[in-house]
Every structure is written in C-alpha cells, then in structure tokens.
Amino acid sequence: MADVDSSxxxxxxxxxxxxxxxxxxxxxxxLAELISKSSxxxxxx
Numbered sequence: 001m002a003d004v005d006s007s008x009x010x011x012x013x014x015x016x017x018x019x020x021x022x023x024x025x026x027x028x029x030x031l032a033e034l035i036s037k038s039s040x041x042x043x044x045x
Contacts, residue, residue, distance in 0.1 A: 017031070017042065028042045028043055029042075
C-alpha cells in the first residue's frame with residue numbers, strides 16, 4: 001500500500017467532495033450549509 005500522509009488524504013477527500021457536489025449539482029456554500037460547516041472548510045477539505 002502506498003504511503004498515506006495528510007496531504008494525500010486531503011486530496012482524496014477534496015476530490016470526493018467535488019464529485020459529490022457535482023453529482024448533486026450544489027455549490028460549496030450550499031454543501032457547507034447542509035452539513036453545518038463553513039464554506040472555508042469545504043474549500044480546503
């Protein structure tokens with residue numbers, strides 16, 4: 001298994017969030033509202 005570090009994890013999570021947003025056609029701001037997080041959190045997840 002490849003080395004997993006925090007930057008790799010962040011990239012994977014970021015791609016998954018982007019894919020989920022694209023599938024549901026929602027903005028970063030709307031997703032942040034739905035999960036009770038700041039849009040800043042979504043941008044850098």
